[in-house]
Amino acid sequence: MLLEVKKINTFYDLSHILFNVSLEIDKGETVCLLGRNGVGKTTIFRSIMGLTPPRSGSIRLYGDEIKGKKPYEIARLGVGLVPEDREIFPDLTVRENLEIAGKKGRKEKQTEDWTIEKVHRLFPILRDRNNQWGGTLSGGEQQMLTIARTLMGNPTLLLLDEPSEGLAPMITKTIEEQILLLKKEGLTILLSEQNSSFALRVSDRAYILEKGHILWQGKTSELREKPEIMMTYLGV
Amino acid sequence: MTIEAFIGQALSGISVGMVLFLIAAGLSIIFGTLKVLNLAHGTIYMVGGFLCYILTSKLAHIPGAFWWALLFAPIAVALIGGVIEVLLLRRIYSQEMLYQYILTFALILILGDTCKFFFGVGYQTVSVPWPVNGNIALWGLSFPTYNLFLIGCGIVVFLGLSALMRYTSLGSIVRAVTHNRETANALGINVPRVYTGVFMLGSYLAGLAGTLMPPMSVVALGSDMAVIIECFIIVVIGGLGSLPGAFLGAIILGLLNAFGIYIIPKLALAFPFMLMIVILIIRPWGLLGKPE
Ligand SMILES: Nc1ncnc2c1ncn2[C@@H]1O[C@H](COP(=O)(O)OP(=O)(O)O)[C@@H](O)[C@H]1O
């Protein structure tokens, strides 16, 4: 098991957001978290990444407990978060945005390292934008830069928080193709979506969330065959 | 006023402005990255002044004592800054702003009393070191060499810091952490270490200013409060978080201090505050700052 989240409870101050959430991801899998706005998808990512550590429960990466570690330590162990708000650094150039996320003392490496050149092959538009300030990119370019920036840290587990949010359908299609390429490279991916058709096309398994609880889990093929499940839990 | 007196007055104002720039730049970098308004920053500058005094007087028997002080006193101040960040400040980042003010105010008292304990309440002086003592003739006019030396130091530090922030990977990391520490942290950047480094850099600049100032002024208790207020004025005029802003603000304040007394002597002390108020009204983000 690559990632094993067991019965975590996460709070923002006094508000209890995640209730005994458990999930498991095997190496090479693409798994999605489905749920409406405000059900706790981002909070799950923040919990895994150590940005809002859970009060109880455990999070294991390759069997080792990572709960309680600092975000930069978790990142260096191979977890890469692509945040929902993108959070491009506006006063760094595109190249500097990529550089600061790379060349850190990472230990075991399974795959070929991500370099600026390799990132440019996946996202050619970033090569053209190389010396532009991050703040000048369009929404789609920003999304690609955020993914590229996280890849520069050579993650083995990629966390994608609503990658299609706010993007035009054309660009969503491009991002989808790029995610499928990453999957083919052997990257393990956990993504969240409200837009279920996108998520169902790229994922092998899904978890459906409601108010901080996991209500359903199973194969995406099952969700495609039985739309009533989606109807019941997501109202779509 | 003769032309010589006019230029001399301007140079002296700008040279004090340059020393203030070093302090204000440190204050501004620390605030930008750590989001801590270090009220004790002026006191850290004063510690640099006392270290300069003690080093130059203890080393008086070796030639170039001042230059050794200029090398080591700022480093010592940076180390003191590092200890303060790691042992004290680090505990209060997640707390309300009020705790910052209480803690850094406490530091003013603690560091100030430590200086008082070791050096007493009197004035200490440091003589102007060779070869930047005496006067220099330019265009047939004569100016104090030390003033020109200070202006040179200010320009070198300004250019050096700008290049550091703009062109090095260290600079990118500081800009990234300044913009969003959480995202930087999740990207594998050791944010606590960046905080310590930036606090040490800011303290180093204060220590450098503290070492450069004594030859044209005195080392005395209380200089910290005068300086911190002037630094606040500089960063408000120039724009908090802007290095060129601090540079410009420091020159403006230096000139205002130098000439205010000739224009309306009774208002000389009030001019900087009046300018600050005008800026706050018409351009609250400062001359070279960015609006929120
Ligand atoms: N910083 C915060 N402080 C307090 N409550 C928050 C904070 N961030 C999110 N929440 C609340 O936590 C719940 C889950 O939010 P989130 O994880 O962002 O959901 P999702 O990503 O599924 O839209 C929501 O009810 C939201 O209002």
Ligand SMILES: [Mg+2]
């Ligand atoms: Mg969300």
